[in-house]
Amino acid sequence: MNTPLAERMRPLQLDDYIGQVHLLGPDAPLRKSIEAGVLPSMIFWGPPGVGKTTLANLIATHLKRPFYKLSAISSGVKEVREVIQQAEKGGMFQQGGAVLFIDEIHRFSKAQQDSLLGAVEKGTVTLMGATTENPSFEVIAALLSRCQVYTLQSHNKEDLELLLTRALAKDSWLKSRDITLQETEALLAISGGDARKLLNVFELLVGSTPSNQPLVITNEYVFANAQQSLSRYDKDGEQHYDIISAFIKSVRGSDPNAAVYWLARMIAGGEDPKFIARRLLIIASEDIGLANPNALLIANTTFDNVSKLGWPESRIVLSQCTIYLASSPKGNAAYQAINRAQELVAKTGDLPVPLPLRNSPTALMEELGYGEGYLYAHDFPGNFVVQEFLPDSIAGSNFFKAGSSAKEQEIAKQLYQLWNDKYGTNE
Numbered sequence: 001m002n003t004p005l006a007e008r009m010r011p012l013q014l015d016d017y018i019g020q021v022h023l024l025g026p027d028a029p030l031r032k033s034i035e036a037g038v039l040p041s042m043i044f045w046g047p048p049g050v051g052k053t054t055l056a057n058l059i060a061t062h063l064k065r066p067f068y069k070l071s072a073i074s075s076g077v078k079e080v081r082e083v084i085q086q087a088e089k090g091g092m093f094q095q096g097g098a099v100l101f102i103d104e105i106h107r108f109s110k111a112q113q114d115s116l117l118g119a120v121e122k123g124t125v126t127l128m129g130a131t132t133e134n135p136s137f138e139v140i141a142a143l144l145s146r147c148q149v150y151t152l153q154s155h156n157k158e159d160l161e162l163l164l165t166r167a168l169a170k171d172s173w174l175k176s177r178d179i180t181l182q183e184t185e186a187l188l189a190i191s192g193g194d195a196r197k198l199l200n201v202f203e204l205l206v207g208s209t210p211s212n213q214p215l216v217i218t219n220e221y222v223f224a225n226a227q228q229s230l231s232r233y234d235k236d237g238e239q240h241y242d243i244i245s246a247f248i249k250s251v252r253g254s255d256p257n258a259a260v261y262w263l264a265r266m267i268a269g270g271e272d273p274k275f276i277a278r279r280l281l282i283i284a285s286e287d288i289g290l291a292n293p294n295a296l297l298i299a300n301t302t303f304d305n306v307s308k309l310g311w312p313e314s315r316i317v318l319s320q321c322t323i324y325l326a327s328s329p330k331g332n333a334a335y336q337a338i339n340r341a342q343e344l345v346a347k348t349g350d351l352p353v354p355l356p357l358r359n360s361p362t363a364l365m366e367e368l369g370y371g372e373g374y375l376y377a378h379d380f381p382g383n384f385v386v387q388e389f390l391p392d393s394i395a396g397s398n399f400f401k402a403g404s405s406a407k408e409q410e411i412a413k414q415l416y417q418l419w420n421d422k423y424g425t426n427e
Helices: 029-035 052-062 078-092 111-120 157-170 186-192 195-209 217-231 239-250 255-270 271-292 294-309 314-327 333-348 363-367 406-422
Strands: 042-045 067-071 099-102 124-132 146-151 178-183 216-217
Touching: 029 157, 052 067, 052 099, 052 124, 067 111, 078 111, 078 124, 078 333, 111 124, 157 178, 157 186, 157 195, 186 195, 186 271, 195 216, 216 217, 217 294, 239 255, 239 271, 239 314, 255 314, 255 363, 271 294, 271 333, 271 406, 294 314
Parallel strands: 042 124, 042 146, 067 099, 099 124, 178 216
Antiparallel strands: none
């Protein structure tokens, strides 16, 4: 059978769609829009294999809308304009506007995204985009403002087990085999919440067993036989999240040798260079931060250069930045500080700004005491004076605690000299 199991198991109607209850449950926002026949332009953001393409197709089918599909990898402005022209010609015969689905919309350039604006604004097409990348970074503001963003989540255990059960019950090829699904933990672990990967691995396991032999799926059997199969069906995407995790941890662990190896693996797998550069930016602040502020400057320059250069030259810039960050002193005091501050905000809510710190642009505000008691630092020796800048109920809280890096320790000493007890011993 030439059609993959994952493709054969695509649902044909919306009620058969598995997962994303937060969007499609009885009172969920997307479900309400569909039932009302209101279809805004939208972007589905989520990891691979969670049903972005399937959902777009099912919505269009459910609402009886013409459905056009483009891939950002192989399509450009020319193809977009051709679809818009077709939608315009067919508009008078359609019950509703055509749906244009663009897979991997984050790979569209600014010019390509610009070509969509007019048609989306006029309602000639309803745009549905799918992306694994944060649309705030990858979709131009003008287009993003015209779209509703829906976040899709990885499938949970119940979703994936239901998918396997349904496949065994409905797929004619699987029904012709003697298969016992005894354990699912290993299959679910390997899938990582990706329904397509789950079905592909399951199909490979079944296909590697002679058709006249019974097959009992156990965790031991899966782990013993799946790894070899995995590399055959999905060498570019199978370990996407594992490899980027290994890359990040190698840089964090100050091992430039391993970091460059995982960088090479991502390059060989066809990873988007901007995706790698963005991870380097995060590392530069989260794992290095104040220990070496230049790291963030270099990572930012790297992102800029990658955007300008493209392949294959970008690999050199990425390698340089990777080695620099891996070799840099490490510190996560800034990362931990914002975590602590956010935790306190979540607990204490919207505490009032102390009166001395409030802005007082009007006479009434001055009468109410806004700004009264504020000490202007530059009026004091050394441009510093002790005063409280936090709300009364959390006064004295300390979010910044230096780590062991020399630069963070130096900052801690400077703060201690100014504030004494407030910043304490930095432990």
